[in-house]
Amino acid sequence: MNKPQPRVTEVNRPFWEGVNAGRIVLQHCLNSQCGRVVFYPRVCCPYCHRGEMEWKEVPGEGRIVSHTTVHRVHHDGFAAEAPYVFAAVELAGGALLYGQLAGAPTEGVSLVGRAVAAEFVDHGPDRRLIRFRLASD
Ligand SMILES: [Zn+2]
Structure with a gap:
């Protein structure tokens, strides 16, 4: 029986590409007042609601x-x-x-x-x- 597969989208693609490469790559908020790590992948930070984030390996x-x-x-x-x-x-x-x-x-x-x-x-x-x-x- 095949296992269910994740739905890869433009929003979460860097995460899944990282996993396939054996790396955990997560979004980091670029707002200097926030700077939190964000998971699951989203279009804006759930803590400060800004949209500027970068992907970094953790x-x-x-x-x-x-x-x-x-x-x-x-x-x-x-x-x-x-x-x-x-x-x-x-x-x-x-x-x-x-x-x-x-x-x-x-x-x-x-x-x-x-x-x-x-x-x-x-x-x-x-x-x-x-x-x-x-x-x-
Ligand atoms: Zn933030």
Whole structure:
């Protein structure tokens, strides 16, 4: 079963091109009074509402903010991977990203606060996705 694919648009294309190249490239607000990292990709900053942003690579290290274990998948394309941990990760640069967490116990342990690093996994033809892996901290 094929997995659902992200819809690549003119707004989010730099992000997906970065992921395919093994890099996390996020928007940064150019307003000096704001300067926040913005994710998901948008046409203007959600914090100060200005439209001037630039794309910059950010490190793939972060910490788990929240997680859950997926037993019943939302799409049959993920059935072979269940159960798996799905985590919200705050990157060191401040952006919140979501993704599967590889190599983590699926039951009985809180992973909140644990350090992770991003990795890039094949997700169908010409597409990679960000996945996280527990760091040895
Ligand atoms: Zn801003």
